Amino acid sequence: xxxLNGLRITDFCWIGAGAYATKILADFGxxxxxxxxxxRIDSLRMxxxxxxxxxxxxxxxxxxxxNSSKRSLTLDMKHPRSRELVLDLIRQSDIVxxxxxxxxxxxxxxxxxxxxxxxPDIIYLSMSMQGAQGPERDYSGYGAxxxxxxxxxxxxxxxxxxxAGPGTNYPDHVPNPCHATFAILAAxxxxxRTGEGQWIDLAQIEPTIALLGPTVLDLxxxxxxxxxxxxxxxxxxxxxxxxxxxxxRWIAISVKTDEQWRGLQCALGSPTWAADQQxxxxxxxxxxxxxxxxxxxxxxxxxxxxTLMEACQTESVPAGVVQTSADVxxxxxxxxWRKHWIRLDHPEMGDSLYSAPPxxxxxxxxxxxxxxxxxxQHTREICQTLLGLSDSEIDALVADKVLC
Amino acid sequence: xxxxxxxxxxRPGALTGLRVLDLSGDLGNYCGKLFADMGADVILIEPPSxxxxxxxxxxxxxxxxxxxxxxxAYHNTSKRGVTLDLDTATGQAMFKELAARAEVIIETSKPGxxxxxxxxxxxxxxxxxxxxYTSITPFGSTGPYAHYEADDITALAMGGLLYLGGYxxxxxxxVYGKQAILCANMFASVATMLAVxxxxxxxxxxxxxxxxxxxxxxxxxxxxxxxxxxGLVRKRHAGEQRFAGTGVYPCLDGQIYLMAGGVGxxxxxERTVQWFNDEQMPGTEAFQGDSWKHxxxxxxxxxxxxxxxxxxxxxxxxxxxxxYHEGQRRKIPIxxxxxxxxxxxxxxxxxxxxxxxxxxxxxxLLMPGAPYKLDRTxxxxxxxxxxxxQHNTEVYGxxxxxxxxxxxxxxxxxx
Numbered sequence: 001x002x003x004l005n006g007l008r009i010t011d012f013c014w015i016g017a018g019a020y021a022t023k024i025l026a027d028f029g030x031x032x033x034x035x036x037x038x039x040r041i042d043s044l045r046m047x048x049x050x051x052x053x054x055x056x057x058x059x060x061x062x063x064x065x066x067n068s069s070k071r072s073l074t075l076d077m078k079h080p081r082s083r084e085l086v087l088d089l090i091r092q093s094d095i096v097x098x099x100x101x102x103x104x105x106x107x108x109x110x111x112x113x114x115x116x117x118x119x120p121d122i123i124y125l126s127m128s129m130q131g132a133q134g135p136e137r138d139y140s141g142y143g144a145x146x147x148x149x150x151x152x153x154x155x156x157x158x159x160x161x162x163x164a165g166p167g168t169n170y171p172d173h174v175p176n177p178c179h180a181t182f183a184i185l186a187a188x189x190x191x192x193r194t195g196e197g198q199w200i201d202l203a204q205i206e207p208t209i210a211l212l213g214p215t216v217l218d219l220x221x222x223x224x225x226x227x228x229x230x231x232x233x234x235x236x237x238x239x240x241x242x243x244x245x246x247x248x249r250w251i252a253i254s255v256k257t258d259e260q261w262r263g264l265q266c267a268l269g270s271p272t273w274a275a276d277q278q279x280x281x282x283x284x285x286x287x288x289x290x291x292x293x294x295x296x297x298x299x300x301x302x303x304x305x306x307t308l309m310e311a312c313q314t315e316s317v318p319a320g321v322v323q324t325s326a327d328v329x330x331x332x333x334x335x336x337w338r339k340h341w342i343r344l345d346h347p348e349m350g351d352s353l354y355s356a357p358p359x360x361x362x363x364x365x366x367x368x369x370x371x372x373x374x375x376x377q378h379t380r381e382i383c384q385t386l387l388g389l390s391d392s393e394i395d396a397l398v399a400d401k402v403l404c
Numbered sequence: 405x406x407x408x409x410x411x412x413x414x415r416p417g418a419l420t421g422l423r424v425l426d427l428s429g430d431l432g433n434y435c436g437k438l439f440a441d442m443g444a445d446v447i448l449i450e451p452p453s454x455x456x457x458x459x460x461x462x463x464x465x466x467x468x469x470x471x472x473x474x475x476x477a478y479h480n481t482s483k484r485g486v487t488l489d490l491d492t493a494t495g496q497a498m499f500k501e502l503a504a505r506a507e508v509i510i511e512t513s514k515p516g517x518x519x520x521x522x523x524x525x526x527x528x529x530x531x532x533x534x535x536x537y538t539s540i541t542p543f544g545s546t547g548p549y550a551h552y553e554a555d556d557i558t559a560l561a562m563g564g565l566l567y568l569g570g571y572x573x574x575x576x577x578x579v580y581g582k583q584a585i586l587c588a589n590m591f592a593s594v595a596t597m598l599a600v601x602x603x604x605x606x607x608x609x610x611x612x613x614x615x616x617x618x619x620x621x622x623x624x625x626x627x628x629x630x631x632x633x634x635g636l637v638r639k640r641h642a643g644e645q646r647f648a649g650t651g652v653y654p655c656l657d658g659q660i661y662l663m664a665g666g667v668g669x670x671x672x673x674e675r676t677v678q679w680f681n682d683e684q685m686p687g688t689e690a691f692q693g694d695s696w697k698h699x700x701x702x703x704x705x706x707x708x709x710x711x712x713x714x715x716x717x718x719x720x721x722x723x724x725x726x727x728y729h730e731g732q733r734r735k736i737p738i739x740x741x742x743x744x745x746x747x748x749x750x751x752x753x754x755x756x757x758x759x760x761x762x763x764x765x766x767x768x769l770l771m772p773g774a775p776y777k778l779d780r781t782x783x784x785x786x787x788x789x790x791x792x793x794q795h796n797t798e799v800y801g802x803x804x805x806x807x808x809x810x811x812x813x814x815x816x817x818x819x
Contacts, residue, residue, distance in 0.1 A: 061629025164642030167568035213478035320558035358618035
């Protein structure tokens, strides 16, 4: 039996981070009911890539990836009759989640206090960009805004160029989903032990800043400002990304000890320049890192990245191919061994690729329960089974545009 | 803690009563911190020479010393700390005594190390089947790369995120700040907590096998879907406008990130043009016409060039603070490109009492605080990160080891 079997979530999350958090709960057995609206669809449904490159509300891979195992109920929250239906669902739910800016749930008549009035032990997750209170509570943004606000944009990249950031809306993909899920799971434990629900307020910039602890402390304690340093490392050299044979092929190598430096020399076939005694000294390697990097790249360009990685690993030197999406999906033997890639048959997209959660249990299977739902795919079944509505009542709600 | 309301400190954390043995280094210390700051009793078990993070900069006053690492001080808040040599038979026996009273073990040693010590998940589960035993390793406990060495940059590479970082005309460039290691920590906390819920309900723990490479691969955004659905390999593109009006632009005192066009954002474009008109920005007549309402046009080089030509001369006369607050007032998703110092002066973070002061070893450490606010079971730093062996007497006392015995263990360098 899945770990979160029996748990139900009325889920207002949309777009990035919120949807990824509730996806984790859904993959582990929770019944996550995604509240959607055909008039104002989750904009991720209209975000590329699409199956065969053809746009469509049920064809986005971006949406599918973070909505596996969920059910979709389409409902117009602006219709006066929707609130009662949702409250009926919430009475049968353990968690209500949203990632709106503050005020939206209030406009729906679904603030924490209103929800708690009908379901006293509810766990209520809000995850706006800036949190529920404060002078900037109404400010909104997306993953890229958070990359900017938290400092990651400024801190990543080359010193002589503009900040590059992580290359993705990173806070949406790992920091916010993981922190939100951890908080929910902890709140579930507390509720089991005490019967008490609670309100979790996660401001989406805050988990990412929490990942920058030592950088903040270096500033507050030592008054040292960190700046971009590309792929260089504060105290280790060589450390970086080196070009290999082929088109846009690269290897990352990290040498932190003298032993690893000797290992790297061996792996590279003991080039004569490397035998120069000056490089045996870690301080010299650090002070002349750019020259050293040039010399190393003179070697690596003659290597296939995969072959050089093996040679380095044989010498216990941390080295890894800078893998593309094609590498991780098609050729990486380790991810294949762990069965990281899962193919699911989506009703419109057909056979398509999903990723498993990045951990395995010795006893509990780790698998996805279903592909992402079509828009409104489960409206009727949820109305029948959970809301106790007859077919004619459902038809009337559809005709009145309550269900949509 | 100076920044906690007194009424909140009385409430127990959500993970009260959960005992965690944290044997980890970098790959698991943040995971242990998440448990500890949520109220669990996390015991950090270090080798007698100290854990690897103690040797990692930055150091207080730039002075390298066992108790000066700010990385260690941050990633080990709220934990108690003991020393124990797990490579000795006595140390291994003592660990089993500690495990008898624990619900969770977090370890990050190389695959095979705990088995050599007789302390692998299987051995521990034979003694204590209730324990959730989490191993966090670079590639997972088994498989063709299980024995491979990795650190942050090589794991970013192998997980596929590094390829997406950096500029189109340079080598791939990594995201700042050990994010691969942190991805492993974050997913380990979720994985462990799921297993804890299951174990508390059913009485049986299990082995949790977390892979850093796999954790990184969760951050690839649409990259694998582009491959699967459209046959395209996504590359890096830092510094380029994604659409006209969406990207990083210069301003008087730095840069801002504007998102006037893009994901379902047509209304942002209209508000942005209205804003420019209200500001009487020269040249905004260029944005008239229906073509600007179409995402395909916003993606064109022509549109991007026109936007820059009109917007940038004006934006260079405004501060990032002005642009941020005025744009947000108009409900346009605009954000400053913050430096770390901007976070410390943010009125929003100050209002939320985000940064907390922790007194440790005579130093006042101002650090990031709660990543979430739980109103009934508040996040709370229970205590500063432990000094080396600080809680030896207390913790070993709890398993009945006398002070005399501790003295002998100390002399033999087992603790």
